[in-house]
Amino acid sequence: xxxxxxTLIISFPTTxxxxxxxxxAKFHEIEGKLIPVPHFMSTGCGMAWKGLPxxxxxxxxxxxxxxVEWEEVKCLEY
Amino acid sequence: xxxxxxxxxxxxxxxxxxxxxxxxxxxxxxxxxxxxxMSLAAERIVYGTRQQLAELxxxxxxxxxxxSGSTEALNILIxxxxxxxxxxxxxxxxxxxxxxxxxxxxxxxxxxxxxPEGRLDRSNRDALIKDNTSCLILTHxxxxxxxxxxxxxxxxxxxKHGIEFFVDASQTAGVLPIKMKDMKISALAFTGHxxxxxxxxxxxxxxxxxxxxxxxxxxxxxxxxxxxxxxxQMPTRLEAGTANIHGLAGLRAGxxxxxxxxxxxxxxxxxxxxxxxxxxxxxxPVTLYGSEPETVGIVALNVTGEDSALIGGYLSEAxxxxxxxxHCAPLHHEAFGTVDQxxxxxxxxxxxxxxxxxxxxxxxRNILL
Numbered sequence: 001x002x003x004x005x006x007t008l009i010i011s012f013p014t015t016x017x018x019x020x021x022x023x024x025a026k027f028h029e030i031e032g033k034l035i036p037v038p039h040f041m042s043t044g045c046g047m048a049w050k051g052l053p054x055x056x057x058x059x060x061x062x063x064x065x066x067x068v069e070w071e072e073v074k075c076l077e078y
Numbered sequence: 079x080x081x082x083x084x085x086x087x088x089x090x091x092x093x094x095x096x097x098x099x100x101x102x103x104x105x106x107x108x109x110x111x112x113x114x115x116m117s118l119a120a121e122r123i124v125y126g127t128r129q130q131l132a133e134l135x136x137x138x139x140x141x142x143x144x145x146s147g148s149t150e151a152l153n154i155l156i157x158x159x160x161x162x163x164x165x166x167x168x169x170x171x172x173x174x175x176x177x178x179x180x181x182x183x184x185x186x187x188x189x190x191x192x193x194p195e196g197r198l199d200r201s202n203r204d205a206l207i208k209d210n211t212s213c214l215i216l217t218h219x220x221x222x223x224x225x226x227x228x229x230x231x232x233x234x235x236x237x238k239h240g241i242e243f244f245v246d247a248s249q250t251a252g253v254l255p256i257k258m259k260d261m262k263i264s265a266l267a268f269t270g271h272x273x274x275x276x277x278x279x280x281x282x283x284x285x286x287x288x289x290x291x292x293x294x295x296x297x298x299x300x301x302x303x304x305x306x307x308x309x310x311q312m313p314t315r316l317e318a319g320t321a322n323i324h325g326l327a328g329l330r331a332g333x334x335x336x337x338x339x340x341x342x343x344x345x346x347x348x349x350x351x352x353x354x355x356x357x358x359x360x361x362x363p364v365t366l367y368g369s370e371p372e373t374v375g376i377v378a379l380n381v382t383g384e385d386s387a388l389i390g391g392y393l394s395e396a397x398x399x400x401x402x403x404x405h406c407a408p409l410h411h412e413a414f415g416t417v418d419q420x421x422x423x424x425x426x427x428x429x430x431x432x433x434x435x436x437x438x439x440x441x442x443r444n445i446l447l
Contacts, residue, residue, distance in 0.1 A: 014311045015110040015300065016140045019125035034113050045301040045314075047113055067138065069311075 007078040018047035085425035092335040102327035110300030130333040136257040143316035147281035148248040149175040151267035158291035164212040170409035171220040196368025213242040218250040223368025224376025233262030276329030348375030351426040358439035375426035386420035396441035
């Protein structure tokens with residue numbers, strides 16, 4: 001089994017929001033990727049962003065600036 | 079063969095459009111159906127197209143919902159917003175894709191008339207407003223004559239009277255500037271296969287933030303699987319089922335071409351061809367309709383005393399392809415008195431050439447003289 005690490009996970013209400021997240025991350029060189037939304041988060045669009053915990057503030061600020069909606073934010077071993 | 083029916087569908091398109099459609103068949107799965115690589119590839123095409131379309135009309139990507147074309151978009155909009163007890167203002171220029179949804183609802187309708195020159199008559203418009211007036215539905219440019227309506231002026235007028243402003247941009251998206259915020263447009267219907275150079279079966283509705291339209295179709299959305307109701311968030315709110323990803327790949331290529339070329343350049347090119355054609359009509363026994371100095375690339379006319387279909391048939395035999403007959407705009411024909419005769423519509427594209435215009439004129443003259 002792969003070892004779990006402390007991870008930032010953000011879920012989104014629509015796939016359009018998730019795709020916007022992916023674009024923002026690419027443009028601002030934020031490490032991470034889209035993953036299936038984990039069972040313990042609201043199902044939302046079925047996609048979640050898996051990133052680094054230290055990028056949480058920067059990521060959420062960029063999402064706010066770009067008017068991208070998110071549903072839940074968690075930092076946990078995943 | 080010379081194709082001059084671009085107001086019906088743009089036959090001549092950038093080669094990148096067909097290539098993008100072709101390439102997409104080897105690249106994508108279903109969009110919004112999970113995060114496997116093929117699904118993400120599809121979703122990137124969909125989202126990228128939303129972004130480019132949104133940028134074209136001064137909106138946010140999430141406010142762009144895709145449909146099979148402007149007819150479906152107008153049905154979503156009209157049937158999802160207008161109630162039977164509403165009063166709606168529209169114009170005699172409108173296409174059946176506006177008129178028939180309104181007739182089906184059975185709401186009260188007032189029609190803005192046109193002047194003898196074919197422009198929209200604004201002189202008595204304030205008198206049309208009633209307590210239950212909910213919206214104005216207006217084409218940006220008439221599909222029959224190409225006459226352009228001043229969206230900024232109508233947007234201000236709707237704002238002043240507190241009614242929504244819905245625009246049919248079937249003939250103008252990609253060829254005239256559209257600024258939804260500046261023009262105070264509440265919702266805009268567009269089609270992909272005309273001046274956006276995309277594939278048939280693409281189009282959509284752009285809705286201002288905060289305006290709720292009841293969806294026409296509900297069902298698979300890829301999200302919120304266990305909810306009994308279709309998701310409320312745009313754009314999913316107005317989209318159900320598998321998107322036309324391959325078509326959207328082509329539409330995106332069309333949008334990219336327009337961005338690179340420039341709307342002004344495209345419009346000027348169409349105007350140049352149109353003016354060349356108009357100049358060549360001098361001395362011929364024709365009646366022009368709505369021949370303002372500037373329209374979208376359309377010339378609508380009739381040969382005095384002749385059925386438009388007869389002349390269209392002669393043109394077709396000569397290899398000149400145009401549209402004749404009713405053009406799905408019944409009230410516009412009534413206003414011009416051409417219900418029986420129909421009209422001959424020549425519509426030019428950025429990709430037509432001066433030589434094609436001259437050849438079409440020669441063929442037309444040979445028929446008439």
